Amino acid sequence: MRTGSKKRVVRKPNDHVISFENVSKAYTEGAPALNNVNLHIDKGEFVFIVGDSGSGKSTMIKLIMREVLPSKGRVFVNGIDVVRLKHRQIPKYRRNIGIVFQDFRLLKDRNVYENVAFAQRIIQVPGREIRKNVPSILSMVGLAGKYKARPKQLSGGEQQRVALARALINKPDILLADEPTGNLDPKNSWEIMSLLEKINENGTTVLVVTHNREIVNAMQKRVITVKKGIIVSDEERGGYIDED
Amino acid sequence: MKISTLFYCMWQGLRSTFRNKWFTLASVATISACLFLFGLFYAILMNFQHMVKNAQDGVSVTVFFDEGISDERVLEIGELISHRVEVSKVEYISADEAWETVKVYYFEGNEDAEKGFLENPLEESDSYEVFLTDVSMHEALVSYLKSIDGVRKVNEAASVSNMLSGINVIIGYVTGGIIVILFAVSVFLISNTVTIGISVRKEEIQIMKYIGATDFFVRAPFVIEGIIIGVIGSLIPLVVVYMIYNQVMLYVAERFTYLSQLMQFLTVEEIFANLTPVCIGLGVGIGFLGSFTTVRKHLSV
Numbered sequence: 236m237r238t239g240s241k242k243r244v245v246r247k248p249n250d251h252v253i254s255f256e257n258v259s260k261a262y263t264e265g266a267p268a269l270n271n272v273n274l275h276i277d278k279g280e281f282v283f284i285v286g287d288s289g290s291g292k293s294t295m296i297k298l299i300m301r302e303v304l305p306s307k308g309r310v311f312v313n314g315i316d317v318v319r320l321k322h323r324q325i326p327k328y329r330r331n332i333g334i335v336f337q338d339f340r341l342l343k344d345r346n347v348y349e350n351v352a353f354a355q356r357i358i359q360v361p362g363r364e365i366r367k368n369v370p371s372i373l374s375m376v377g378l379a380g381k382y383k384a385r386p387k388q389l390s391g392g393e394q395q396r397v398a399l400a401r402a403l404i405n406k407p408d409i410l411l412a413d414e415p416t417g418n419l420d421p422k423n424s425w426e427i428m429s430l431l432e433k434i435n436e437n438g439t440t441v442l443v444v445t446h447n448r449e450i451v452n453a454m455q456k457r458v459i460t461v462k463k464g465i466i467v468s469d470e471e472r473g474g475y476i477d478e479d
Numbered sequence: 480m481k482i483s484t485l486f487y488c489m490w491q492g493l494r495s496t497f498r499n500k501w502f503t504l505a506s507v508a509t510i511s512a513c514l515f516l517f518g519l520f521y522a523i524l525m526n527f528q529h530m531v532k533n534a535q536d537g538v539s540v541t542v543f544f545d546e547g548i549s550d551e552r553v554l555e556i557g558e559l560i561s562h563r564v565e566v567s568k569v570e571y572i573s574a575d576e577a578w579e580t581v582k583v584y585y586f587e588g589n590e591d592a593e594k595g596f597l598e599n600p601l602e603e604s605d606s607y608e609v610f611l612t613d614v615s616m617h618e619a620l621v622s623y624l625k626s627i628d629g630v631r632k633v634n635e636a637a638s639v640s641n642m643l644s645g646i647n648v649i650i651g652y653v654t655g656g657i658i659v660i661l662f663a664v665s666v667f668l669i670s671n672t673v674t675i676g677i678s679v680r681k682e683e684i685q686i687m688k689y690i691g692a693t694d695f696f697v698r699a700p701f702v703i704e705g706i707i708i709g710v711i712g713s714l715i716p717l718v719v720v721y722m723i724y725n726q727v728m729l730y731v732a733e734r735f736t737y738l739s740q741l742m743q744f745l746t747v748e749e750i751f752a753n754l755t756p757v758c759i760g761l762g763v764g765i766g767f768l769g770s771f772t773t774v775r776k777h778l779s780v
Contacts, residue, residue, distance in 0.1 A: 353687075356484070361483075
């Protein structure tokens with residue numbers, strides 16, 4: 236395991252897909268979740284964000300999703316100043332970002348097919364294209380045979396695959412994964428990570444927030460470590476830094 | 480927006496109505512209860528108003544003329560009065576007709592007493608009986624009638640008209656008050672029910688917003704669901720009130736014949752001609768507003 240390196244990754248500004256410039260975020264006064272963070276992620280990168288609970292990892296995801304606004308600084312995603320987005324512009328902005336969560340967040344009353352198709356319906360993709368695209372993406376995540384199943388009939392790993400299929404069907408530039416293996420056993424965790432790697436190889440920028448030390452260390456990707464709202468390490472081919 | 484998207488939202492709203500059956504039932508029951516009370520009060524108050532209106536139609540002012548007035552002037556006065564906006568009808572009553580009425584009223588069964596009158600004691604008592612369109616205009620009409628040249632005396636109906644206009648005003652206030660209270664109560668209850676129902680589905684809204692759904696796309700199924708609930712919630716009390724009203728009218732007609740002769744009740748058709756659109760409108764309005772405003776609280780994801 237490689238720990239303690241403070242080497243910063245320098246990027247060409249034009250290639251940045253995600254940029255944090257002096258970003259601070261405080262939910263309550265005097266307790267910043269993020270403190271003066273500078274971060275650049277380029278097109279096609281696979282990045283792990285690691286850190287303790289409450290270190291500010293999820294706040295970074297929320298800022299990228301424009302769920303919250305920074306208290307200070309600017310966040311750019313695909314060249315868009317997220318702070319300046321108007322409420323009505325947010326839906327279109329989010330369609331370029333796929334997101335998966337630890338708890339999958341599937342629509343429980345709809346089957347696998349409808350959960351995935353939903354992402355296409357909201358961008359008004361014609362029905363015949365949806366009927367073509369959904370089976371194709373379900374095949375990619377290995378769930379072609381389970382399109383009629385309801386989320387509660389699936390295992391955790393399968394539910395996460397559905398969530399991945401839903402996140403990917405609109406071909407986003409960026410895929411955010413907030414603890415995607417948090418509720419999965421090691422076998423399913425690795426299957427999901429393999430899928431994420433495959434997605435990344437196809438050109439999608441992948442940002443994974445995780446606690447999974449084994450996976451982070453084994454995959455040898457860029458690792459950003461956050462502690463108390465500050466980036467304490469940003470390593471190319473990094474590893475999980477022990478907190479003590 | 481594509482028509483297919485609109486149909487999709489409508490279908491989702493319809494599905495959701497059946498899927499969340501407990502929420503639907505609670506909302507329908509709340510709207511139904513409020514609109515049932517509204518329907519009952521409406522039927523009672525409309526009948527009250529109808530009875531007062533009937534009583535008003537019978538209120539008249541009698542105009543007597545100066546002695547020796549010419550027939551032409553009497554006709555002129557009749558023309559002047561009938562052109563007034565507050566006048567619905569003018570009836571000429573000759574002195575002979577007036578005496579005939581008095582005879583029937585006072586001497587029925589005592590015809591001997593009547594024989595003491597050799598001539599018409601009401602000679603020179605020709606009159607106009609003037610009926611009002613609105614009893615609240617009684618005072619204005621009386622002042623006008625008194626000012627007409629050739630009019631000797633005006634028999635007012637001040638106490639009756641004052642009482643009836645008073646009742647009218649009270650009915651107006653009571654109707655308004657009950658409608659405002661019931662509306663406020665129903666909006667409060669609906670808003671609570673919808674808030675509980677939607678907070679359960681807050682996660683669903685969040686998921687939609689994360690994927691990039693517009694506010695319209697998220698809100699439309701909820702609003703359609705609200706409208707469906709509103710329509711069902713208004714149809715149930717309409718049917719119940721219809722049945723109750725019919726039964727009560729039948730019962731009154733059978734058991735209290737004197738009451739139905741004394742008072743003229745509105746028919747169920749007359750009541751429902753206005754109550755149906757008002758009730759459905761209120762149901763749809765409450766359902767729409769309740770879901771629209773409550774979903775809005777969760778859209779800032």
